[in-house]
Each structure stands twice: as structure tokens, then as C-alpha cells.
Amino acid sequence: MSGSSNDQSTFDGGYNYAYLDEQTKRMIRRAILKAVAIPGYQVPFGGREMPLPYGWGTGGIQVTAAIVGRDDTLKVIDQGADDTTNAVSIRRFFARVADVATTTRTADATIVQTRHRVPETSLREGQILVFQVPIPEPLRTLEPREVETRTLHALAEYGVMQVSLYESVARHGRIAKSYNYPVLVDGRYMMSPSPIPKFDNPKLDRSPALQIYGAGREKRIYAVPPYTSVKSLDFDDHPFEIERWTGCCALCGSSESFLDEMIVDDAGSRLFVCSDTDYCGSRTAATEPAS
Amino acid sequence: MYVAVKGGEAAIAGSLDLLADKRRGDRTVPEISLAQIDGQLTLAVDRVMTEGSCYDRELAALAVKQARGDLVEAIFLLRAYRTTLPRFGASVPIDTGQMIVERRISATFKDVPGGQSLGPSFDYTHRLLDFSLAVEADRPAAPVDPDATAQPMAHVGAILEREGILEAPPAAREPGDLTREPLDLPADRSVRLQNLARGDEGFLLALGYSTQRGYGNNHPFVGEIRHGPVPVSFIPEELGFAIEIAEIDVTECDMVNQFAGSRDVPPQFTRGYGLAFGHAERKAMSMALVDRALRARELAESATSPAQDEEFVLSHSDNVEASGFVQHLKLPHYVDFQSELVVVRALRAEVESRAAPPALDRAAE
Secondary structure, three states: OOOEOOOOOOOOOOOEOOEOOHHHHHHHHHHHHHHHHOOOOOEEOOOOOOOOOOOOOHHHHHHHHHHOOOOOEEEEEEOOEOOOHHHHHHHHHHHHHHOOEEEOOHHHOOEEEEEOOOOOOOOOOOOEEEEEOOOOOOOOOOOOOHHHHHHHHHOOOOHHHHHHHHHHHHHHOOOOOOEOOOEEEOOOEEEOOOOOEHHHHHHHOOOOOEEEEEEOOOOEEEEEOOOOOEEEOOEOOEOOOOOOOOOOOOOOOOOOOOEEEEEOOOOOOEEEEEOOHHHHHHHHHHHOOOO | OOOOOOOOHHHHHHHHHHHHHHHHOOOOOOOOOHHHHHHHOHHHHHHHHHHHOOOOHHHHHHHHHHOOOOHHHHHHHHHHHHOOOOOOOOOOOOOHHHOOOOEEEOOOOOOOOOOOEOOOOHHHOOOOOOHHHHOOOOOOOOOOOOOOOOOOOOOHHHHHHHHOOEOOOOOOOOOOOOOOOOOOOOOOHHHHHHHHHHOOHHHHHHHHHHHHOOOOOOOEEEEEEEEEEEEEEEOOOOOOOOEEEEEEEEEEEEEEEOOOOOOOOOOOEEEEEEEEEOOOHHHHHHHHHHHHHHOOOOOOOOOOOHHHOHHHHHHHOOHHHHHHHHHHHHOOOHHHHHHHHHHHHHHHHHHHHHOOOHHHHHHHO
16 A cells, blocks of 8 residues: 555646646745745635535645646545545546656655645655645634634734633633644744644644645635744643543554544444554554564 | 445445446436537526536536536536636626517516517416426427517616616626635625626525515515527737627526615615526526625615625525535544544543532432
8 A cells, every 4th residue: 555556547638737727826826925924824815616526625636736746746645544535536636637646655745635634754844735624714613704803813813712712621621622723823823723633733833844724615725834833722721732542553553643443343342543544554564574 | 344444446436437327327218418408408507507607508518417417516517617718818798788688577667668578488387297298299389470670678777777766887897706816805796796696596596585585675676687699799909809709698687676765865776686697587586686685785774684794695605615515524524523532532531520429419409
């Protein structure tokens, strides 16, 4: 499963390279540049219809289409895995329209497009992590109106989120928010890290890789440049903390990674395995010769 | 087992094969042709062109066929094709006054200059299943009225405008374009109209209906509905003058609504506007009702109903966006769900550990 894979998708020259026309790509690149210049700020962009449905990664796909080139190596994951249906579909799409090499190995990729996870393997300088974002506005569940939330961002008026977290503490004794956990970028803009589990939030902080977030339906792009501070919101007496499991991965034995729970029989027996298939697979491969 | 729960190349390929097979259906029945869809499921093609924002009957018919008759899916296919087309420029705005009307009715006057022309419509049918259609047969052509004149007709609204009792259309200015620029709120009326024209017919129908049932009522009258072909002109840069490049069928609705007026403005009728490709009166009327409802702020009316809420309406009207996002719930969400499981279990464990012995509780009561 590791290494460059041939997705049985052959390059289709019937469309412009990477599907989008060059003017659209330029427009998206301009939005990305602005997003990088103002970390965490949601830049509106003229999002296009893509041949994949809204909510299935059109924002991330447009970002990737705007930055990908023939010398890139692309990795696509969903839920941390390379072989989930949507990841397969998007990887095949780019193999078909962008003639790009694809890989499942995090270390080999120049662009990693992801939904719901950040790879366990640390990213390095030069790599770009592209997130698929359903709702870019972190305040949306608290304030449904764009006109209002735009003003709140302009004034850096984020009290409403702190109150929401406080209410969670008052009700549950802790911050009971598990994913899409709000962060403050570079001490200025509140940002949705996309629905990654809060387990992944610390990986965003001062990451050597560039993070670009694309929201297709909502037509917003935002970014976190390399080595930028990304702080998960919390309180002094209720510091941010990540999920912990009592066990370890049943395949590779990792106790450091995000574990998926699988029900393996009708009696409801549980098995825990790494959600990051590349991380898990390379650990298994490394230990096998020794055993 | 671990691999078995994941999707894979082979599984997807199998699914695609099954879809293609289902699309073809019973092999003993002849395959449906694009000409049949275009010619006999005309209104389906019209809707796909309107909400797909692309006037091409053949492509729309292809989309309907590929989508197995699922029109929202067909609209999606056409949109995804349209978005790849290079843009040479914009046409001159069409002049619906130049339309050779196939149908033209007004509910505001018994008769109007040019006359009421009923044209083809379900309106005057009894909705009784016509069993004679169940079998193939030669169908006679409709008789042609030898006195019919193919003359452009003036708009009914123009008559009221002259009296000053109906507001004039807004002055022409450069319209926005949602397919190039993201929605910016509050939105310009041109952008709102574009959004509604592309918007889901069912959504707009329900919103328009809600205004009639008291949620933002504005007392509408159908000033005029007209349907027929209009010429499309384009000014190539190198020529500098307009040339006619096409003819398209459209349906236009000019809805006339009450307006109480204010201390400074005498009472005057206001307008809501609807326009759709092909023959689509329900869509054009719904669009006109919602357009008028969204003008509440501009006309200093209180805006308390859903149909008057610009952000709510414009953000949820697009069925390609809505269908995609609703159906994305089918994608795996197990990482987030796992994250929730960990938190909920921890919370439950805390509650259980805090719980006082139940026997004591009962004794206290």
C-alpha cells in the first residue's frame, strides 16, 4: 500500500491542466497569497463548481488544483486514511486531470490534501497541507449571520466563543468540545481548524509546513504560514487537553496516535487501530523484520 | 477485517458499473435518445438549463439522461461543465419586449394591448390521467391560427409606469456575477436576482408561498407572464457593434405588489421580477415573489419573515450546494465520531462516579 500508487486513472488531456482554467487558478492563488499574508483571516474567493459535490472537498480540491504542478507528489487522506472512498476519488481526479504523481507516504508528498485529520508524521518545510473545510466561520454556530461575524472578526471580539466554552465548563465541568476546536492564529484571528479532532490541534502550532484551508461551498480560503502560532482556546484553570486512549493500536502498538474504534463482531468486541494508515503501516513494516 | 471496512478501488469501480447498468435499465426497451428527452421532456430540460445556468438543450438533455432523470444531479452535471467554459464576454442584455410571444397573460387587466395569449399551458387542463398517452400513436399537430401575427408586444407594466402608479425598472448598471465572485452581503439586487435565477425551484416556491400565507405578504398580482423566443446580441470588441448570435426561449414574470407609501412617497405599486430559461412559469413567479420580499429593507418595510431575510434566502437557495452538503453526511466521519465517543464516555464516567448511592436518595424522599 505504500509508495507511489497507480490509481488506474490515466491522464485526460481533454480539460485544462488540473481542471481549472488558468485565470481561475490565478484568482485562487491571489486569494491564497492574501490568506498567507493575513494568517487566519477568511479571504472570500470566486469558488467554482467542481465535478465533485459541495461538502465533499471542493474547497480543498480548488486549492490543490491552483497550486499543483507536474513535479508535485500528491497524497490525499480522509479520516487519516488513504484508502477511504473520498480520498481515493479525489486522488484519482488529480491523477486524471493533473497528471501528478500520487503517494500514500506522508514523507514523500509535497502536497497533502486532507479531510478531518492531520498526519501523525511530522511535516517539514516545503510541504503544503490542504484542508477541506465545510464551515470556515468558527463563530457560525454561535452567530448565524455573516454580516455579524465579519464585524466580530474585524473587532477581534471573540467573547461569545469564550462564553460558549465557559458554559461548557459550567455544565460539564470541562470544555466538552471534541473536534473543530477553535484556535487563535498569530494572536489575532479566531479560526476553525476544520473538523479535525482536537487531538490534532497541537500539530498546527508552529508547523514547518504551510497550511491552506479551502471552503468551496462557502467560498472562503484561509491559511496558516509556516512557524505561526496556533493556540487552542482554553482557560487558565481549564487548560486545553487532547483525547487519550487507555490502550494502543492493535496493529502497530502505537500509544501516541489517534485511534479509531472498530466493532469486530456481533458481540460488540472492540478493536483500536491507528486512523493514520500510512503512519500505522510504516511502523508495522519497520517492526516486522525484527519479529 | 481492517481493510474490509475501507473503501477501495475495486469497490468504487463496481459501484460505477452498477450505476451504468441501472441507468440503461431493461435492455429489451430501446435506449432513450437525447432528441427524445429534449423534445418530449422539454420542461425537465428547461429546468436543468435554468438552474444549471447554461443554455444548451443538448447538453441539458445529456445531463438528464446521465443523471437517470434526477434533475438536481443533472443540474450539478451541467454546472460542472459550464464552469470549465472560457468566457469571451457578456451579451447585450436581452430585450423581452422583442419577444415573439407564445404565451402572454396578465391578471391585472381583463384585456391588454396585444391581447391575452394563452399558448401551451397546463393551466386549463383537468388533471385527469390521459390513458390514451400510455400507448404510442400519431398525435395531430395543433391547428395554426392563420390570423396570428408574430409581432413584438409592449409590456403591460409600461402602461402603468406611464401613469406613475407603478415604479419604473431600476436604471441599468453593471451587474455582479456570483459565478466569478463570492456572495457579498448585503447583496446588490442584480446579484440577488442571479442567485434566485440559479436557485432551486422548490425552495423558491416554498418561500414565495410563505409570503402569500402571511410571512412577509406583499399583495402580489401577476402584471404579466410572457414566454417565447428572444434574440441574443453580442458586441465583439473588434467590430464595436451588436450582432445577433442566438435566439433563446425565456419565461418572464413581472409581479406587481402593493406599497403603502410613506410621508414623503405617495402610494405606488412596486415590482418583483422573475426570469427563467425555457418555459418555467412556476419558477419565474416564485422568483418574482421572493425578489419582491427581499426588497423589504430597500422599501423600508419591516423584515421579519424568512423570505425577507436576504442572508437566509441567498445562502440556502442553491441546490447544488445544498445537495452536496446534505449528502456529504454519507462520507465517513469516524474520526470526529471517535473524538466525540472519548469525550462523551469521559463525561458519563464522571457523572456515574459522582452519583450518590441510590438507596440513600430514596430514603431521603
